[in-house]
Amino acid sequence: MQSISGLANTSFQALDADLSKDLHTQHQILNMGPSHPATHGTVKFLIELDGESVVGLDVQVGYLHRGFEKECESGTWYQAIPYTDRLNYNSAVLCNLGYCMAVEKLLEIETPERCQWLRVVASELARLADHLTRCGAACLELQAMTPFLYGIEARELTWDLLEMLCGARVTSNYVRIGGVKHGMPTNFVAQCRENFARIRELLKDFDDVILRNRIFVDRMRNTGVIGKNELIRYAVTGPLLRAAGVPFDLRKDQPYLVYDQIDFDVPVGEIGDNYDRFLVCEEEMIQSMRIVEQCLDRLQRLGPGPVDVDNYKVRWPAKGRVFNRMEELIQQFKSVTEGPKVAAGEAYFAVESANGELGFYLVSDGSEVPYKVRCRPPSLINLQPLPLMVRGAYLADIIPTFDMINMIGGECDR
């Protein structure tokens, strides 16, 4: 017995020595994407793997590039608005809003109060839809089908409201330079309250199913973490930054529209892992509904009235007058064929989109065509530190991290 065990020991020792001496290992290169079922968004990851751990990651974007800026430089100021819809198709209104308010800044016009409250309603509905997509899809990609369906039902209800208000569900094209497309339909307020009641139920079910689910928590907790100083160095904004404990929200810090008159909270996380990001988005949905309800109260008190600036050079006159009066007909004709002339100058305006700071830097040479339309895309900028977030982590951690970054190809690649 003794001799056998002695023999066994020696041979194992020899084997151990062999393993450490001769075992040849090399890193594996893995191509993930550009169209991978577990990443919603067209992006390619070139991953260097040591076993299952990520050693290096090269994120390659651009698959959805379609020349947004070049197209904007060839139409009128108005004709760029539908292109902004296609930037972030989850929250198109926010992109409309950022662009139109940047043009308004150049034109130095202020929109009527009713318009401003309506814009907040539309933006918060868009934010709600965006966060529902983000959280729902994150569950789906971690193999949790049920919460995804709850999220999508809630998103359908949100899109129903957006459709009532804007006339379209996804590419809503609602905000105009100097106003909005039209005011609220009569039964909108009642429908909103009804849908919100159902969305709140769905969100509760959503939370009950997923938040204490062991698999979900294991994959979200402590994954994708980088410190807040690093996030700031990479100019990451939005829920990602707030989840790391920095309460930076343009709606509070540099309020635009009527956000300074609205009572709402900015949720922040502690360590900035994927779980914190998820919780921040969940809470922002609740806050968005709270904001919309306050806006509806105010809009009901304001009653019917104009939603556009009274400036025919910017916003065309009401149809009743166009059809009956010569002067207004000419104004509408000029407005459609040429659109507003914007005085030469430059302006930057940013709104808090669902992903962070969505900014537009516009340069005008004084004509009716923009000289330069630059969109600061939060999706692109938030995606940049992804290699830092997953360095040394498992390959599988890329999925929840990428989900919570919520890169939208249309906005990232423009």
Add this chain to the structure above:
Amino acid sequence: MMEHQASPILDLLIEQCAKDIVDTHARFGDATVVVKSASLLEVMETLRDGRGFEFDMLMDLTAVDYLGQTPRFEMVYHLYSVAKNHRLRVKARVPRIEATDSSFNGHEFVIASVSKIWPAANWLEREVWDMYGIHFQGHPDPRRLLLYEEFEGHPLRKDYPKEKRQPLIGPRN
């Protein structure tokens, strides 16, 4: 030269870096400073670290092609300070390198990279190289960002025709 309405940041910057500043303005409430391209990095470091500035975030970086003007390209940087909640736009014209000067590998338009100051600039400068063909000296990874490597030219230049197509693979018959 100095047309600005009560912008404490501009006042402070003029006090500290007067020799590097070409122009300032605060039209539409956006504090803007135009600096000499040679002293860009120096000014940017002051803006990030200096007392009263603390611009810890490079929000955005882009270029504008003023075709017909010399120098032709202008770099535009939008800075934000999380600590102080203030903003500043910094602009610099991109100098043109003579064709006889081979020290920049034949690049015609070259400016210093700010990616060492704010790593956020890495992808944004790659995008500007991609779209405008401005080379960033000291950039750690000077590849195109959105377009493919085989793409010829830089599409956001004003002299690049909008109708021009150069697909990587031809249309399907």
